[in-house]
Amino acid sequence: xxxxxxxxxxxxxxTCSLRLVSRAQTPATQQNTGxxxxxxxxxxxxxxxENCGRCHMPPESLSPREVKAVVxxxxxxxxxxxxDERLILKYLAP
Amino acid sequence: xxxxxxxxxxxxxxxxxxxxxxxxxxVALFAILWTxxxxxxxxxxxxxxxxxxxxxxxxxxxxxxxxYQPILAPVLVxxxxxxxxxxxxxxxxxxxxxxxxxxGPYNGQFLASLDYLQVDYILNAHLTITAGRFLTxxxxxxxxxxxxxxxxxxxxxxxxxxxxxxxxxxxxGMLRGVxxxxxxxxxxxxxxxxxxxxxxxxxxxxxxxxxAGIFIPRLGLEVGGSYQxxxxxxxxxxxxxxxxxxxxxxxxxxxxxxxxSPGGKGYWxxxxxxxxxxxxxxxxxxxxxxxxxxxxxxxxxxxxxxxLPSADVNQFDFGLNYYLPHDVRLNGSYGRAYSSAGNFNVWxxxxxxxxxxxxxxxxxx
Numbered sequence: 001x002x003x004x005x006x007x008x009x010x011x012x013x014x015t016c017s018l019r020l021v022s023r024a025q026t027p028a029t030q031q032n033t034g035x036x037x038x039x040x041x042x043x044x045x046x047x048x049x050e051n052c053g054r055c056h057m058p059p060e061s062l063s064p065r066e067v068k069a070v071v072x073x074x075x076x077x078x079x080x081x082x083x084d085e086r087l088i089l090k091y092l093a094p
Numbered sequence: 095x096x097x098x099x100x101x102x103x104x105x106x107x108x109x110x111x112x113x114x115x116x117x118x119x120x121v122a123l124f125a126i127l128w129t130x131x132x133x134x135x136x137x138x139x140x141x142x143x144x145x146x147x148x149x150x151x152x153x154x155x156x157x158x159x160x161x162y163q164p165i166l167a168p169v170l171v172x173x174x175x176x177x178x179x180x181x182x183x184x185x186x187x188x189x190x191x192x193x194x195x196x197x198g199p200y201n202g203q204f205l206a207s208l209d210y211l212q213v214d215y216i217l218n219a220h221l222t223i224t225a226g227r228f229l230t231x232x233x234x235x236x237x238x239x240x241x242x243x244x245x246x247x248x249x250x251x252x253x254x255x256x257x258x259x260x261x262x263x264x265x266x267g268m269l270r271g272v273x274x275x276x277x278x279x280x281x282x283x284x285x286x287x288x289x290x291x292x293x294x295x296x297x298x299x300x301x302x303x304x305x306a307g308i309f310i311p312r313l314g315l316e317v318g319g320s321y322q323x324x325x326x327x328x329x330x331x332x333x334x335x336x337x338x339x340x341x342x343x344x345x346x347x348x349x350x351x352x353x354x355s356p357g358g359k360g361y362w363x364x365x366x367x368x369x370x371x372x373x374x375x376x377x378x379x380x381x382x383x384x385x386x387x388x389x390x391x392x393x394x395x396x397x398x399x400x401x402l403p404s405a406d407v408n409q410f411d412f413g414l415n416y417y418l419p420h421d422v423r424l425n426g427s428y429g430r431a432y433s434s435a436g437n438f439n440v441w442x443x444x445x446x447x448x449x450x451x452x453x454x455x456x457x458x459x
């Protein structure tokens with residue numbers, strides 16, 4: 001039984017470490033991701049103006065905690081595409 | 095003696111107890127680490143419910159009869175996971191008017207209604223399934239710009255009741271989404287069915303219909319059409335078309351709708367221009383918006399429940415909106431209606447405060 005616990009703990013630690021490592025980024029990857037994020041945010045701003053501005057003025061401020069619900073709400077209501085949703089999220093909560 | 099008591103009374107060997115403790119600790123540690131390892135690289139914003147909406151106070155004088163309406167329209171949005179959304183909007187309003195229309199003391203009453211309470215399931219990039227009570231998607235005014243904090247003029251268009259009977263909301267199911275999405279254009283659609291409901295505050299008509307629109311981002315142009323088959327009080331067809339144009343270069347919004355029904359047909363066309371060189375607020379003057387709307391209605395064979403005028407009407411409206419800081423808007427408008435039943439003036443004044451905040455406690459970011 002004790003052996004089983006030790007084995008389970010070992011597997012758990014290994015799995016979590018692998019998960020962390022797989023999510024961790026090398027400096028080169030981070031640089032690329034940074035550039036991609038910037039491009040996404042610029043495209044997101046464009047789509048925000050094209051789509052949201054069709055109906056209303058944007059609210060003066062939105063906190064990152066509110067953004068996901070607001071954009072999901074708008075995806076359904078204003079027929080945003082999945083790509084619009086992703087990019088607008090990048091723009092509003094980079 | 096119960097089964098549990100029997101278990102509790104059994105002697106437990108020290109080593110077995112230790113193993114049990116080790117097992118529990120391992121599972122707990124695994125759960126904590128798993129969660130933490132997931133959170134570490136989490137970049138998506140959190141799924142936090144929000145409470146949004148607006149509070150407005152509207153004063154209106156139509157053909158000499160003055161009314162006052164304080165209105166609270168809260169919107170609750172609850173995202174669940176990546177696929178689900180629950181959204182709801184209620185309308186709680188007071189209505190104060192003179193007893194004799196233009197004379198006598200003011201009397202008032204409070205009314206409440208549920209505009210929508212729907213569950214959305216985003217099946218894939220092209221299809222969202224909606225069930226519950228939703229705003230009837232006929233043309234675009236009702237669904238997209240009828241909200242207090244969005245509409246440029248307080249009065250809804252004369253043709254608004256066409257395609258939105260009986261309460262502008264439907265109880266049933268709806269499919270919607272973007273059927274085709276290209277960089278240069280996209281095609282959106284809705285198809286729905288609604289059942290009859292006479293329950294107080296939840297009224298709806300039995301109807302089926304749909305809408306399709308094409309959006310061209312480069313031009314800021316969307317055009318579309320709607321159809322509805324109203325399946326009660328003798329079946330009837332309603333059809334409509336709409337246009338929304340927002341040129342990129344100037345802060346001008348042009349919107350219009352046409353609708354046709356056995357009760358009558360008509361159109362409205364509205365232009366709204368912000369006194370700015372671009373769409374961003376750059377000074378006090380850029381917060382001012384000038385709005386003008388023309389509309390015509392041609393009577394058909396309206397039934398009382400159609401909520402349409404009993405005579406032809408031509409009307410123009412002119413308004414000024416001022417967008418103050420902190421999402422407060424002042425709105426004033428004047429309109430003149432010309433009708434064979436009599437000409438009259440329409441004056442409106444409104445203050446609207448729009449709010450949005452998280453509906454769940456959490457860390458400030």
